Amino acid sequence: MSAVCWMTPWPSMMLRGKFIALTFRKSPSISIVRVYRVKIIKTLVGYLISVKVTVLCASGNTSGCTHALCGAFVDECRDRGHDAELIDLSALDIEDCNGCGVCRKKGRCILSDGSEVLFEKVENSDLVVLATPIRFNGPSSIMKRFIDRLNPYWLSDKPHPSRACGILCGGSPEPVFSHALSELKSAAATLRAEWAGELLISDTDNSGCGKADVKAFADKIFS
Numbered sequence: 105m106s107a108v109c110w111m112t113p114w115p116s117m118m119l120r121g122k123f124i125a126l127t128f129r130k131s132p133s134i135s136i137v138r139v140y141r142v143k144i145i146k147t148l149v150g151y152l153i154s155v156k157v158t159v160l161c162a163s164g165n166t167s168g169c170t171h172a173l174c175g176a177f178v179d180e181c182r183d184r185g186h187d188a189e190l191i192d193l194s195a196l197d198i199e200d201c202n203g204c205g206v207c208r209k210k211g212r213c214i215l216s217d218g219s220e221v222l223f224e225k226v227e228n229s230d231l232v233v234l235a236t237p238i239r240f241n242g243p244s245s246i247m248k249r250f251i252d253r254l255n256p257y258w259l260s261d262k263p264h265p266s267r268a269c270g271i272l273c274g275g276s277p278e279p280v281f282s283h284a285l286s287e288l289k290s291a292a293a294t295l296r297a298e299w300a301g302e303l304l305i306s307d308t309d310n311s312g313c314g315k316a317d318v319k320a321f322a323d324k325i326f327s
């Protein structure tokens with residue numbers, strides 16, 4: 105079996121298959137060797153570079169595909185040592201933007217529906233995931249209501265998440281994703297978050313939720 109070995113000032117490391125050996129030199133004649141599984145080291149490093157992920161699920165069907173995909177993505181994030189939270193937007197009483205225009209002058213929304221906590225979480229995230237089913241070729245009304253409330257971010261210099269991505273699922277074999285995707289990207293741009301990519305799942309009404317695709321999507325997002 106081949107081994108990769110390289111010397112560092114402290115400690116030296118040797119990688120062999122699934123294991124990594126760390127050699128700590130106590131004195132010129134005494135060394136202590138510790139062997140760890142590479143997976144454990146990866147998890148530890150993952151915690152050190154942990155990313156705050158907020159997944160916003162905009163489907164009222166808690167046993168549907170959007171929730172299943174969001175749950176699978178949260179699991180993937182946690183497996184990688186990230187701090188991930190799933191927020192069910194359908195369970196929150198987010199009021200509709202009434203277009204009053206106060207945010208133009210004051211830089212903040214005057215509606216007091218308790219969504220300040222939600223927006224604070226969005227602002228403080230490294231990655232925001234916008235997840236929606238396709239409804240009549242667009243995003244769900246739940247997602248649309250959330251997006252409309254982002255207007256204060258367009259008009260003021262508020263804190264913002266670093267990146268955003270999308271999870272979309274449509275029931276037909278060839279859903280029209282482009283309209284909903286355009287809305288999600290517009291939301292990300294308003295939040296000044298870099299668009300990191302999207303997971304598009306088709307044919308959910310016949311072929312299941314496509315949870316198997318979530319791992320590859322997470323690989324892409326965290327690569």
Ligand SMILES: Cc1cc2nc3c(=O)[nH]c(=O)nc-3n(C[C@H](O)[C@H](O)[C@H](O)COP(=O)(O)O)c2cc1C
Binds near residue numbers: 163274277
């Ligand atoms: C009101 C309504 C409108 C829908 N419109 C579309 C559509 O335009 N295109 C499509 O591919 N699927 C459409 N679907 C199917 C859903 O996108 C699909 O069932 C999806 O999996 C629903 O998400 P959920 O599993 O999280 O509930 C629609 C479903 C509903 C209930």
